[in-house]
Amino acid sequence: MNKTQTQIRKLISYWLRHKPEDENIILDEFGWANIKDILAALKANNIQSTQNDLIELSNSFNKIRWKIDELNHKIKATHGHSICILQELESQTPPEVLYHGTATKFLESIMANGLKSKQRQYVHLSEAIDMAKDVGSRHGKPFIIEINTKKLIEEGWKFYKTEQNVWLTSEIPTEYLDFE
Numbered sequence: 574m575n576k577t578q579t580q581i582r583k584l585i586s587y588w589l590r591h592k593p594e595d596e597n598i599i600l601d602e603f604g605w606a607n608i609k610d611i612l613a614a615l616k617a618n619n620i621q622s623t624q625n626d627l628i629e630l631s632n633s634f635n636k637i638r639w640k641i642d643e644l645n646h647k648i649k650a651t652h653g654h655s656i657c658i659l660q661e662l663e664s665q666t667p668p669e670v671l672y673h674g675t676a677t678k679f680l681e682s683i684m685a686n687g688l689k690s691k692q693r694q695y696v697h698l699s700e701a702i703d704m705a706k707d708v709g710s711r712h713g714k715p716f717i718i719e720i721n722t723k724k725l726i727e728e729g730w731k732f733y734k735t736e737q738n739v740w741l742t743s744e745i746p747t748e749y750l751d752f753e
């Protein structure tokens with residue numbers, strides 16, 4: 574069966590974020606992989622591809638998910654990792670309010686335990702309510718939690734802005750979350 578572009582994207586993101594060892598892909602400490610290893614892994618899955626195809630694929634989705642270093646033939650996931658990688662972005666000051674999109678079924682647990690990163694290295698936040706709503710919809714009926722970033726910065730939280738509006742930070746206790 575021919576894989577769709579979305580399936581190929583998910584496969585590559587899966588290797589870059591979670592399981593590079595599935596296809597003998599080696600990530601450096603910042604999460605960079607050699608594109609030739611990705612192309613070999615695709616080939617092992619009966620998908621013929623080139624570096625330019627990956628660039629096109631990366632640009633064809635509604636959201637940036639990969640960073641591609643064309644010169645050095647490397648690729649990395651910008652967010653979503655469960656593997657622990659070193660952060661090469663400088664921390665930045667975010668807008669005063671960021672949003673986390675979740676599903677209503679998780680609310681009780683989030684109110685009790687705070688915002689956990691679960692399987693991922695970081696908690697993922699958005700600047701735009703619409704994007705947070707999309708993120709939450711992946712899990713069920715969406716619910717938007719507001720986060721007052723000023724208080725968190727004062728308390729020592731670091732915020733990293735990846736491509737396109739995805740902010741990464743550490744787990745957030747419930748007293749900093751606004752469920753209104």
Ligand code: HQG
Nearest residue numbers: 638653675676679682683686687688689691693697708712
């Ligand atoms: C929830 C995708 C119970 C949390 C997205 C979320 C994003 C809790 C779920 C990126 C909890 C984890 C990340 C607690 C948090 N009790 N549930 N204490 N704390 N949760 O997928 O943020 O499109 O790991 O609210 O768009 O949904 O693939 O995180 O609902 O940017 O590029 O546990 O992944 O990126 O789910 O998504 P996830 P997420 P891509």
